[in-house]
Amino acid sequence: MTAQLRVTQRTLPTGQVTAAYERKVEAGEVRRDDAQVALAVKLDALHDSLTSLPPVPVHTNQLLTRSLASVYSLLRKKFLFWSFSPLPRGIYIHGPVGVGKSFLMDLFYASVNSPITKRRVHFHEFMLEVHRRIFVYKQKHPKDDAMPIIAQQLAKEAQLLCFDEFQVTDVADAMILKRLFSLLLEWNVVVVATSNRSPDALYEGGLNRSLFLPFIDMLKQRFDIISMEDSATDYRLETRADGQSYFWSNKDAHSDKKTENDIQAQLKAIFGGTSSGTEAEVIHVLFGRTVQVARVNERCAWFNFSELCYQPLGAADYISLCDRFPVLIVDRVPQLDANYIDEARRFVTLIDVCYESRTRLVLAANVPLDKLFVDFSAQIESSDGNEELFVSEKGGNSSSFATTMIRTKEGEDMEWSATGRMGASLAQLSAANDLVFSFRRAASRLVEMGGKDWGRQ
Known part of the structure; x- marks a missing residue:
């Protein structure tokens, strides 16, 4: 043969x-x-x-x-x-x-x-x-x-x-x-x-x-x-973090006091000096606004979560911070669930801006990273299940263009925002549902951003 x-x-x-x-x-x-x-x-x-x-x-x-x-x-x-x-x-x-x-x-x-x-x-x-x-x-x-x-x-x-x-x-x-x-x-x-x-x-x-x-x-x-909806693999999660960008401890647990002290020591080492840093610095933002940074040095700014996410800040503010500092430290990050919709939305925007600019984001939180974002969905419910939510193009008491209405089982139409019965606005509902997408993206990005080679410096 x-x-x-x-x-x-x-x-x-x-x-x-x-x-x-x-x-x-x-x-x-x-x-x-x-x-x-x-x-x-x-x-x-x-x-x-x-x-x-x-x-x-x-x-x-x-x-x-x-x-x-x-x-x-x-x-x-x-x-x-x-x-x-x-x-x-x-x-x-x-x-x-x-x-x-x-x-x-x-x-x-x-x-x-x-x-x-x-x-x-x-x-x-x-x-x-x-x-x-x-x-x-x-x-x-x-x-x-x-x-x-x-x-x-x-x-x-x-x-x-x-x-x-x-x-x-x-x-x-x-x-x-x-x-x-x-x-x-x-x-x-x-x-x-x-x-x-x-x-x-x-x-x-x-x-x-x-x-x-x-x-x-x-x-x-x-x-x-x-x-690409059929693609189920999140390739960012295959990036191994180096353990130096996300720290957590349960501050409510007495046994975690030593862990908390260790975390603060590591944050100070990343910061590159004492936690007070130099004098406060004012960062200029678009449209004449400013952001004040209390703990700052030449390469790093240190914030509490409340300073960045409880305040009415947005992408413009975070972009200016990332332009100025290659490293941002954010301390005291809570678990983000439906009780923190506005704060979570700002935090996700901060993560997106840091990711895009390759700014190193160091976080100290109350829970592990895989539990930081609580997945949820918002929906409209009535107490008896007999009310239907819809949008009227004719408007109502609070809007000349369009308004959100409730139709009862008897066929009576009432303006949602005027009744106060639901305790939320349509805009809040939309924002809550948007977080379902943004939470997943933010959690994925934080894993990738924890890699040892991440950052501008």
């Missing part, structure tokens, strides 16, 4: 994103995942289409700038046989935490080279910047429409926008988004976004959500929607 040698030739990936992904797999940095491979192929197609991306139309006259986008849009729709190339469709990627959405988007972003101008930004930070630009423009032109000017400014700065953690929890953002995104698309801007929520679940239960629905429709018409 004659032996024959069979040589199998493996087809190498040709797409930029897929090739970069395969190099990570071969280096042992990631495990091959079917959902990630499929997403890489989609991103390859978008990468290739960017070579024919039409330029941003530019005009310096502000009056013409405000109308140029709509004129350009009309020409694109009615005269496609002209030299207008079709704009590549954006991509909206949604799925559970830790399945590789941001990882693949970052591989795509890194593969895009000049002449395409590009920007990768956390969605929190981007919307804060949009609000700041509106504020600055309105100071000089109080009666003018700021949005066309701002959209063109953004388009000139980056023709590819990659958003991480796309989410809508603020009514002001919800009202801005459809118009802003429509204008960006007309200025030939391509958008890629990751989110924990599907388009139909964005701003779910939010105030005046009916005004936001046209944005969802536009998103589904103009973007490729890619779901």
